[in-house]
Amino acid sequence: MRKEVNYAGEVLRNELATSTELQSAGKTLKIWRMNHKKAIDKLTNQIYPILHESGILACRIKRLPSIIGKLRRYPNIKLSKMQDVVGIRVILPNIQAVYEFDEVLGLSNIVRHRDYIKTPKTTGYRGIHRIYQFNQDSDPIHIELQIRTQQQHLWATAVEMTGLVLGIGDDIKTQASSDDWLEFFALVSSAFARLEGTARVAQHENLSELELNEAIARLDERLGALTQLQAVEPVGTRVVLVDGDWQLLGLDRQRLTVDCLDWEPAVQRYEELERDLLSDQQLVLVKVRLDKLRLAYPNYFLDIQPFVKQLHQRS
Incomplete structure (x- = not known):
């Protein structure tokens, strides 16, 4: 094939x-x-x-x-x-x-x-x-x-949520967004790496801890990053327990809908919804323990506050 x-x-x-x-x-x-x-x-x-x-x-x-x-x-x-x-x-x-x-x-x-x-x-x-x-x-x-x-996951899903909430879509991930936002997240990643005792992003290797934090603060002031992210509220969630261990997540600006299905009906429903997907909707088919769903995919709940809290606690 x-x-x-x-x-x-x-x-x-x-x-x-x-x-x-x-x-x-x-x-x-x-x-x-x-x-x-x-x-x-x-x-x-x-x-x-x-x-x-x-x-x-x-x-x-x-x-x-x-x-x-x-x-x-x-x-x-x-x-x-x-x-x-x-x-x-x-x-x-x-x-x-x-x-x-x-x-x-x-x-x-x-x-x-x-x-x-x-x-x-x-x-x-x-x-x-x-x-x-x-x-x-x-x-x-x-x-x-x-x-x-978990900390690396907070960062990665925050990148996706920021793109979604600010109307950038996946552009931050594909490096088509503003240079300031790209550098802001790269700097935050380096700050998180310091907390985990691992390597920083290459362009930040020679920055002192003070210089790193000052660079984050300057970009935060220019972008209003923390102010915008703190204003994001998680969406309401409706879980439809049908039958199966695959979850079909559909997100609009007000609500996340979770349909639990077996593999074949889940894929079939996925294909149906993909055809009619609107520009302001998000859709994905996943498999995870239902009690771990929010931790695994916080971006579909628009739950960015744990990232914001970690950002405040970085120093």
Whole structure:
């Protein structure tokens, strides 16, 4: 199926493709996304027995518009080799727990390992990334596993929430937002790294603690960052307990709706909602223990206050 998937990717990348071509390619993409289920089960079954008692295991299925957007942003990527169609995340209490888990998990089925804690990205992103490859009917399926601390998770989800609340969308993550906001979050990441005893972002290595805090304060004053973030209120939540361990999260500006479904009806409903998604709505299909949902995906609750509190306590 690899050839069909890659051809579908080329069609979806082409903004001049006909509606008939897009419809056929979209169908192939949906089948490809569904085919990740066995690989999800294989990897999560490896993780559960060794997961720290306070750890969180969460799985996210990438939305079709996000997949198409990534194909268009990165013209050389092949759809069959896209590594984050499925993203699995493990959130642990501290740095020691992260490295112990990473070591115990081993290297079986690993095709790439990146430590963005020892070498943070220039944006300030920190965490360990592992790319897995599982063979399914002779076709390789790739899954991305992110391992991060609770503090790193606060930072990463705050970036997403800030983009959403300020109308920037995912632009902060894709580095298309203002330079000031990018630098603000990079500086905050370096401040958080100091608290965890890990490497700062490269461009901040030579800053003293005082200089780092002064740089954050200057940007905060220029952007009104803390004032804007403190004004964000979590949305109300309606949980629809149907039957299943996958959660379909739908967020508008007033409310988060959570539908709990089995895999196949969840994906089917996901596809239906993707077609009619409005610009001010957010949608994602995830799997996590229901009592851990808010901790795993605070961005869908617009729950940014724990990040703001940590920012106040950084010094």
